[in-house]
Amino acid sequence: xxxxxxxxxxxxxxxRRKSSxxxxxxxxxxxxxxxxxxxxxxxxxxxxxxKSLENSQGGFVGLQNYLEYFNTPSLVYSIQNSLFIGFxxxxxxxxxxxxxxxxxxxxxxxxxxxxxxxxxxxxxxxSLLPGIALIYLxxxxxxxxxxxxxxxxxxxxxxVIAEVFFTLPHALIIIITALSIADARLYEAATALxxxxxxxxxxxTLPGVRxxxxxxxxxxxxxxxxxxxxxxxxxxxxxxxxxDIYKQVIGQQNFEMGAVVSMVLLLPAGLAFVVDRxxxxxxxxxxxxxxxxxxxxxxxxxDSLMLVxxxxxxxxxxxxxxxxxxxxxxxxxxxxxxxxxxxxxxDLMDGxxxxxYFNSIEMASYTAVFGTIIVFAGAYLVEKGQGLGPIRGAFQxxxxxxxxxxxxxxxxxxxxxxxxxxxxxxxxxxxxxxxVISTITHFYTVSHLTATTALKQMDSQFESVAASLKQPFYRxxxxxxxxxxxxxxxxxxxxxxxxxxxxxxxxxxxxxxxxTLASVAVLNMDDAGDIxxxxxxxxxxxxxxxxxxxxxxxxxxxxESRTQAWRVAVAN
Amino acid sequence: xxxxxxxxENLTKNFGQFTALRNISLEVFxxxxxxxxxxxxxxxxxxxxxxxxxxxxxxxxxxxAGEDISVLPPAERDFGIVFQSYxxxxxxxxxxxxxYGLESRRAHRNEVSQRVAELLALVDLADQTKKYPAQLSGxxxxxxxxxxxxxxxxxxxxxxxxxxxxxxxxxxxxxMEIKELQRRLxxxxxxxxxxxxxxxxxADRIVVMNHGVIEQIGTPQEIYxxxxxxxxxxxxxxxxxxxxxxASAGKCVLEDLEIAVDxxxxxxxxxxxxAIRPEDVQLGADDALEDQSQARGTIESLEYxxxxxxxxxxxxxxxxxxxxxxxTGDIDQFALRPQSxxxxxxxxxxxxxxxxxx
Numbered sequence: 001x002x003x004x005x006x007x008x009x010x011x012x013x014x015x016r017r018k019s020s021x022x023x024x025x026x027x028x029x030x031x032x033x034x035x036x037x038x039x040x041x042x043x044x045x046x047x048x049x050x051k052s053l054e055n056s057q058g059g060f061v062g063l064q065n066y067l068e069y070f071n072t073p074s075l076v077y078s079i080q081n082s083l084f085i086g087f088x089x090x091x092x093x094x095x096x097x098x099x100x101x102x103x104x105x106x107x108x109x110x111x112x113x114x115x116x117x118x119x120x121x122x123x124x125x126x127s128l129l130p131g132i133a134l135i136y137l138x139x140x141x142x143x144x145x146x147x148x149x150x151x152x153x154x155x156x157x158x159x160v161i162a163e164v165f166f167t168l169p170h171a172l173i174i175i176i177t178a179l180s181i182a183d184a185r186l187y188e189a190a191t192a193l194x195x196x197x198x199x200x201x202x203x204x205t206l207p208g209v210r211x212x213x214x215x216x217x218x219x220x221x222x223x224x225x226x227x228x229x230x231x232x233x234x235x236x237x238x239x240x241x242x243x244d245i246y247k248q249v250i251g252q253q254n255f256e257m258g259a260v261v262s263m264v265l266l267l268p269a270g271l272a273f274v275v276d277r278x279x280x281x282x283x284x285x286x287x288x289x290x291x292x293x294x295x296x297x298x299x300x301x302x303d304s305l306m307l308v309x310x311x312x313x314x315x316x317x318x319x320x321x322x323x324x325x326x327x328x329x330x331x332x333x334x335x336x337x338x339x340x341x342x343x344x345x346x347d348l349m350d351g352x353x354x355x356x357y358f359n360s361i362e363m364a365s366y367t368a369v370f371g372t373i374i375v376f377a378g379a380y381l382v383e384k385g386q387g388l389g390p391i392r393g394a395f396q397x398x399x400x401x402x403x404x405x406x407x408x409x410x411x412x413x414x415x416x417x418x419x420x421x422x423x424x425x426x427x428x429x430x431x432x433x434x435x436v437i438s439t440i441t442h443f444y445t446v447s448h449l450t451a452t453t454a455l456k457q458m459d460s461q462f463e464s465v466a467a468s469l470k471q472p473f474y475r476x477x478x479x480x481x482x483x484x485x486x487x488x489x490x491x492x493x494x495x496x497x498x499x500x501x502x503x504x505x506x507x508x509x510x511x512x513x514x515x516t517l518a519s520v521a522v523l524n525m526d527d528a529g530d531i532x533x534x535x536x537x538x539x540x541x542x543x544x545x546x547x548x549x550x551x552x553x554x555x556x557x558x559x560e561s562r563t564q565a566w567r568v569a570v571a572n
Numbered sequence: 573x574x575x576x577x578x579x580x581e582n583l584t585k586n587f588g589q590f591t592a593l594r595n596i597s598l599e600v601f602x603x604x605x606x607x608x609x610x611x612x613x614x615x616x617x618x619x620x621x622x623x624x625x626x627x628x629x630x631x632x633x634x635x636x637a638g639e640d641i642s643v644l645p646p647a648e649r650d651f652g653i654v655f656q657s658y659x660x661x662x663x664x665x666x667x668x669x670x671x672y673g674l675e676s677r678r679a680h681r682n683e684v685s686q687r688v689a690e691l692l693a694l695v696d697l698a699d700q701t702k703k704y705p706a707q708l709s710g711x712x713x714x715x716x717x718x719x720x721x722x723x724x725x726x727x728x729x730x731x732x733x734x735x736x737x738x739x740x741x742x743x744x745x746x747x748m749e750i751k752e753l754q755r756r757l758x759x760x761x762x763x764x765x766x767x768x769x770x771x772x773x774x775a776d777r778i779v780v781m782n783h784g785v786i787e788q789i790g791t792p793q794e795i796y797x798x799x800x801x802x803x804x805x806x807x808x809x810x811x812x813x814x815x816x817x818x819a820s821a822g823k824c825v826l827e828d829l830e831i832a833v834d835x836x837x838x839x840x841x842x843x844x845x846x847a848i849r850p851e852d853v854q855l856g857a858d859d860a861l862e863d864q865s866q867a868r869g870t871i872e873s874l875e876y877x878x879x880x881x882x883x884x885x886x887x888x889x890x891x892x893x894x895x896x897x898x899x900t901g902d903i904d905q906f907a908l909r910p911q912s913x914x915x916x917x918x919x920x921x922x923x924x925x926x927x928x929x930x
Contacts, residue, residue, distance in 0.1 A: 014586070014630040014631065015628055015629060015630060015631065015632075015642060015643055016628070016643065017625065017628040017643050017644075017645055018643045018644055018645060018648075019645065020645035020646075020647050020648060022645070022647060023645060459655075459657050459659045461655045461657060461659035462659055462661065464624070464626050464646065464653065464655070464659070465653060465655070465659045465720070465721075466672075467626075467645070467646035467647045468624065468646055468647075468649075468651055468652055468653045468673075468721070468726075469652075469672055469673030469720070469723075469724060470647050470673065470724070471672065471673065479661070479663075479664070480661045480663060480664070483663040484662060484663055563663065565704045565706070565707065566662045566663050566704035566705065566706050566707075567662070567706075
């Protein structure tokens with residue numbers, strides 16, 4: 001019988017499921033968001049690449065711009081400078097972050113939440129701000145410039161200090177995560193085998209966090225190589241790739257050369273991104289193991305040592321911030337040190353005045369709202385959609401790409417793409433919309449990963465059950481997926497809001513006189529020599545971002561207690 | 573026999589180069605409780621997911637209630653499903669979970685809540701309506717999932733390892749309850765399980781699968797008493813396999829015994845595996861050795877298993893090991909100890925032969 005039916009079995013192409021109305025709707029939506037990413041990311045990058053092969057008249061010149069670039073010593077020198085800054089910053093930041101993370105996870109020192117919160121502060125300020133503080137501390141008339149023993153703060157020293165401040169929280173988060181997944185049983189086994197403390201550190205602790213350290217190193221390297229704020233404010237004559245792009249475009253209007261430098265800057269960032277993705281995959285494998293959490297034992301000497309260390313780091317961070325606030329309030333440094341609010345009269349300065357502050361809030365709010373909707377819906381459709389395999393794969397790639405694209409490069413690409421008269425989307429140029437689109441795109445990857453992680457933690461059978469109950473997908477999405485993922489959705493919106501407030505790099509090429517932004521105002525006021533108002537505006541950004549963060553915290557707490565009855569299960 | 577409710581023909585499922593299901597044909601009748609049983613990776617869940625339309629087969633057809641549903645998406649098929657994880661919506665209360673499939677059908681609000689109350693009474697959870705899944709025990713969650721799957725009165729109930737996340741006692745209890753519920757509602761049910769006890773106690777018919785093919789379909793009694801292949805014999809319950817050889821028709825040779833057995837389909841003089849269950853092997857005192865159907869052996873060990881004792885006996889001539897289940901009474905009666913010499917009887921009607929190449 002089996003033989004007969006085997007012969008009668010059809011041997012044609014594999015069967016394909018008939019599409020349901022859900023399938024069709026989901027495909028339509030994913031196509032819409034994929035098209036958004038193509039327009040907001042792929043096309044601009046492509047146009048920029050082709051610009052790097054053209055002359056200023058738009059004629060194709062092949063690699064001539066690149067030849068010119070590599071034959072201009074002053075430009076090529078920047079590559080070396082950027083790599084130097086990246087390398088030194090990475091070594092210092094990862095070391096500082098590791099010890100601090102170690103103190104926060106492996107000691108019994110008091111005040112851990114406070115130290116952790118303080119260490120996160122740099123996320124809330126534009127990367128221009130530490131540079132301004134350093135000018136006040138170590139500049140020619142600085143408060144404590146004797147400490148530099150005659151060295152110049154304008155240049156690599158200043159840039160590196162500012163970058164360490166700016167990148168510390170990013171490294172810290174990654175290393176804390178790596179240290180927290182340690183398995184107590186490994187330590188018990190090592191102790192039972194009478195290993196000494198140093199030996200345990202080198203044979204258990206370090207191997208356990210190696211992927212975290214590598215990942216942190218690459219993140220810090222990318223951030224410091226592509227950052228534009230710190231070298232702009234405190235770099236002096238020390239040119240790096242990021243400031244070169246700015247100078248070529250804004251200073252010399254040499255867009256083609258700006259495109260060439262952008263392509264060069266893509267290389268280290270892209271490489272770091274690829275390595276980080278590979279390492280992250282291995283880290284995930286470590287994470288999935290069920291481990292017994294490690295409870296550190298009290299050790300008076302070690303705990304006090306860690307406490308002193310954490311206090312020093314906190315003083316560094318709060319000090320930078322405090323100096324900025326001091327600079328903002330002092331009437332005329334260093335001649336008149338009385339305090340007042342005269343520096344807050346932004347309307348008297350370049351940079352767009354108070355309008356730019358409110359523009360920033362508007363832009364950040366739009367980015368948070370629309371960005372969260374686009375990112376979360378996109379991640380949902382990629383995770384749960386059926387069919388359209390190649391498009392979902394391409395979507396996933398496009399979603400990961402922004403991580404490797406420095407903000408300045410993205411901004412320049414937008415000029416090329418959206419400012420072209422032949423582009424039907426040209427009307428977006430110089431509007432609030434293009435600022436929002438560029439910011440959502442710029443910070444897409446981390447948001448997408450947050451959403452994806454939350455979605456992956458949900459039972460993958462929810463959609464199957466809903467289909468068997470003949471419920472349309474959007475009903476399950478709204479009634480189950482969104483409520484369960486609310487914490488992640490809040491995280492994404494806050495992440496987008498804070499970054500939209502502080503970012504300079506992508507938007508610096510895209511703002512118009514009507515859409516000046518606070519972070520750009522900091523840059524322009526600093527450029528014009530109004531350093532004190534720049535500090536004042538920078539602190540306004542900080543207070544706003546911090547306020548929103550606190551609001552987020554309270555909101556999360558509220559939601560947590562209201563949904564406690566069922567959220568236990570999701571956590572387990 | 574009446575027309576089958578679910579008719580699966582020549583179903584094949586490939587994952588890339590790997591063939592998960594090979595040419596499966598199967599019929600399930602209305603009101604029947606069928607279990608797909610097999611070791612992990614045998615394709616039983618793949619087959620269930622193909623029936624549900626969750627992972628469509630590469631080739632072959634499925635018809636339900638006379639309608640070809642081979643390529644229909646899950647939402648256009650008629651089934652309710654319970655997963656091993658239950659997949660209860662964590663943010664919805666018990667009653668909202670059960671009502672999930674009812675609400676959008678434009679049903680009257682009162683009708684919905686009446687139906688929900690009826691279902692929750694059916695699974696004995698009438699007093700838990702306002703709780704969230706996380707506040708229930710595993711067994712209660714399982715029953716909520718069952719009520720939710722039954723709410724829309726589907727023609728087919730699919731259960732994917734519904735009991736394996738529960739501890740042994742709850743599992744045994746729920747086994748009875750699900751079976752009872754299924755009998756009462758007369759809903760055609762397919763359950764996937766790797767637990768033979770579950771399959772034997774619950775199913776009307778069992779489909780034993782291995783490596784993507786069906787090894788045997790039959791009632792629990794048929795599967796246990798007359799396993800169609802060596803795999804089924806080995807997988808269900810405990811089985812002794814002893815190397816033997818067929819003699820003339822209707823006879824096989826084990827040790828120097830010639831045993832009368834069914835040798836249909838086997839040639840004379842062919843090496844075979846003789847299969848017999850431990851509870852069918854009889855041990856007796858050595859001096860009782862009287863006829864040709866008994867072999868001599870030595871008790872190697874006695875394993876106390878509560879209700880009975882499992883003896884491992886080494887046959888003196890071939891050195892083959894045989895397990896035999898004895899009551900504690902037998903042990904006392906024949907004064908059996910390790911190293912005791914015993915007479916081993918293989919009742920002919922309990923023996924099955926499997927050719928070696930199978």
